[in-house]
Amino acid sequence: MSTNKSIGWGLIGASTIARQHMIGAIRAQAGHQVVAVASSSQARADAFATENAIDGAYGSVAALLADPAVDVVYISTTNDLHHDQVLAAAAAGKHVLCEKPLALQAGDAIEMLHACRKAGVVLATNHHLRNAATHRKIQELIKGGAIGKPLFARVFHAVYLPPHLQGWRLDRPQAGGGVILDITVHDVDTLRFTLGAEPVEAIGMTQSASLAKAGLEDGVMAVLRFDNGVLAQLHDAFTVKHAETGIEYHGETGSIIGRDVMTQQAVGEIILRNADGEQLIPVEHENLYARGVAAFCAAMLGKGQPAASAEDGVRSLTAALAVVHACRTGQAQAIAPISM
Numbered sequence: 001m002s003t004n005k006s007i008g009w010g011l012i013g014a015s016t017i018a019r020q021h022m023i024g025a026i027r028a029q030a031g032h033q034v035v036a037v038a039s040s041s042q043a044r045a046d047a048f049a050t051e052n053a054i055d056g057a058y059g060s061v062a063a064l065l066a067d068p069a070v071d072v073v074y075i076s077t078t079n080d081l082h083h084d085q086v087l088a089a090a091a092a093g094k095h096v097l098c099e100k101p102l103a104l105q106a107g108d109a110i111e112m113l114h115a116c117r118k119a120g121v122v123l124a125t126n127h128h129l130r131n132a133a134t135h136r137k138i139q140e141l142i143k144g145g146a147i148g149k150p151l152f153a154r155v156f157h158a159v160y161l162p163p164h165l166q167g168w169r170l171d172r173p174q175a176g177g178g179v180i181l182d183i184t185v186h187d188v189d190t191l192r193f194t195l196g197a198e199p200v201e202a203i204g205m206t207q208s209a210s211l212a213k214a215g216l217e218d219g220v221m222a223v224l225r226f227d228n229g230v231l232a233q234l235h236d237a238f239t240v241k242h243a244e245t246g247i248e249y250h251g252e253t254g255s256i257i258g259r260d261v262m263t264q265q266a267v268g269e270i271i272l273r274n275a276d277g278e279q280l281i282p283v284e285h286e287n288l289y290a291r292g293v294a295a296f297c298a299a300m301l302g303k304g305q306p307a308a309s310a311e312d313g314v315r316s317l318t319a320a321l322a323v324v325h326a327c328r329t330g331q332a333q334a335i336a337p338i339s340m
């Protein structure tokens with residue numbers, strides 16, 4: 001891709017995440033423009049384009065992919081559609097930044113990865129938490145031995161799904177709804193990133209307390225065992241109004257406490273606790289989505305890797321699906337190594 005022309009982004013999906021975070025994150029990159037949006041409804045595409053000052057509005061993905069002004073696509077449709085849309089984008093020679101979960105099945109996600117590799121386009125997964133200054137600092141601390149050998153992690157990611165998002169996540173299993181593919185997949189990705197380890201086993205139990213319908217779950221507690229021995233406890237929900245999010249790591253010589261860090265916002269604090277006492281670790285917050293898009297843009301130019309690669313998307317999805325399976329069967333689920 002040449003560096004001397006502006007790079008045009010096509011949005012596949014007239015979604016909330018595109019409107020609230022990603023259009024701004026793309027526009028924050030010098031030389032990058034949002035040139036078109038595609039929706040399954042022409043009227044919704046037109047309204048979204050007007051609302052967000054986007055020139056092109058298409059009622060189909062095929063029409064957007066045929067637009068020569070589109071160099072790269074950002075896919076943020078419901079989870080069931082990501083697979084076919086990534087394959088279509090790869091066939092059209094477009095780079096792809098795809099929302100998590102990459103697909104509903106690991107095999108589909110691997111097929112997407114292979115299709116993009118074969119087409120010579122970058123495929124990345126929008127796991128935004130890897131871009132948080134807090135999680136990056138935690139990764140650095142753990143790698144630097146600040147807590148000694150890590151033994152346990154605990155993720156607190158029980159939130160209340162805001163009313164405007166109380167749609168397909170709660171009542172459309174076929175769209176990939178449910179808390180595990182929505183939130184647990186982010187927890188897994190964040191733990192893989194900070195620990196530099198892969199999950200090898202999952203157990204869990206779900207809850208369908210009040211919001212979820214059609215057999216979907218709106219809460220889960222799960223445990224993952226990682227290949228470095230760490231046990232991680234995850235608590236995710238759509239139904240909890242007054243809990244704080246957070247993450248903790250407990251090692252042989254110290255603990256890291258992350259408060260208010262499982263979020264889309266550039267906020268939160270990190271505390272290191274050890275034999276010397278408690279220390280607030282300074283972090284320089286920056287917009288998570290803009291940082292993720294910047295890494296993706298560099299990768300398109302052959303400079304480095306995206307924050308979360310397609311491989312990361314496959315691995316984090318595979319572990320989340322293992323949690324789904326473990327919860328359904330009541331049995332521990334082994335997570336086999338994946339070669340890609």
Ligand code: NDP
Pocket residue numbers: 012013014015016017018038039040041044045076077078079099100101126127128165167182264
């Ligand atoms: P939305 O519910 O806002 O949008 C999903 C789809 O719903 C859109 O593509 C749109 O279809 C359709 N839609 C939107 N409004 C309407 C309407 N009024 N009537 C009928 N259909 C409508 O989803 P989110 O933005 O919350 O999530 C989209 C994707 O992004 C998911 O894969 C999710 O997992 C991911 N996500 C990632 C986050 C992150 O931080 N990485 C955070 C939030 C979501 P169409 O495009 O055909 O118009």
